[in-house]
Amino acid sequence: MNAFQANKLALYFIAGTQDLAPNQTLPELLEKAIRGGITAFQYREKGPNSLKDAHALEEMARTLQVICRKHQVLFFINDDLELALTIQADGVHVGQTDQPIQEVIARSAGQLMIGLSCHQLAEVQAANDIPEVDYVGIGPVFKTSSKSDAEPPLGIEALHVLAAVSTKPVVAIGGLTPLNISDFDFNTITGIALISALTQSDDIAQTLNLCHQAMHLVDCQTPSE
Template identity: 45%
Template sequence: MLSLYFIAGTQDILKGTLPEKLEAALKAGITCFQYREKGTGSLQKSEEIKQMAIVCQELCRKYSVPFIVNDDVALALEIGADGIHVGQEDQNIVDVLNLFPDKIVGLSCYDEMEVAKANQLEGVSYYGIGPVYRTISKKDAQKQIGITKLQELVKLAKLPVVAIGGIDTENVQAVWQADVDGVSVISVLARAKDLDVAIEKLKKVRSK
């Protein structure tokens, strides 16, 4: 489920629409999708965000791929998303876990202390660890941690780890070698001219 995790919102799509890009990615083989509507160029009206989320959710359901909402607890609950992903400062994680007892709950972690604290929680599904490399998709991203730190955090983590941040077809092999359970990508797929080729490269590298 976590191996090829696509994250996107309307702000990430330079050509075409998010639903068009998402369906192409689903056909090409992504295993999870997170709807993240944030930043310059994103939808601002709650009803528009909700309608876009529902369209994306229906596409994910069509291809039997989990649909995760980024941060927006109210939206995830209202539309019955498969799960929620939150950062360290977005929502109180204990409250989130109580609201989503039987859903996928992802938690962003950046360092040893955050992973150690997360290891004490009951109900978290996976950790999103990064940014591994410099990212252009998140303006407020923390400093990149690099592969060595990623490996250390993977060893410390008691749950599956999805790496995030600046991952592309050129550096993904090093990320897989850190023994992560999945890679999450934004730009490499959102801006890909040929999604089939991009996803094939991301998947093929893992089998080497």
């Protein structure tokens, strides 16, 4: 596990094979995103068109992990603690209705970074009281098509309220694009999570460049290949 650094959450890409266009492969897409400047990646394999075979899923996870390690990009697994522990990922991310956070902590504290999804004030406050939670993902901010069971959109004002309450680094998620993040308060929001904005982009480098500009990440350098 790499040491946790909050600034590594700045540009957080989330994807699985279910998010791909017919002519895409996930390793190729990840490589492009890394060249564009992402700082963290979460492998989220969920949905009707996702991989179901455990061997194939682990094989894909290991392939993606190698790419992330090569470029020093944080590698998280979504809601699969066993897989995250087996391959020694950097971290695991869980939702409120996934495996109970205390179970995740009991098995992974000290081995994995832990991210927790939050949508309500009480959830953010509860996360504040859990030392082992490294960051919270707050959203969805806007309507999203990437998650069929997503909560209702929060909107920017509610996002800012929850982010101001959080004592953990905050990653905003849900329908984010370079345009609609321009009004975010990046004094309280550490990073943004992108799914469709990248998987459906015709020019990933340009999309990420626009995100850099909107977030004023003037010191963020694009990794070398």
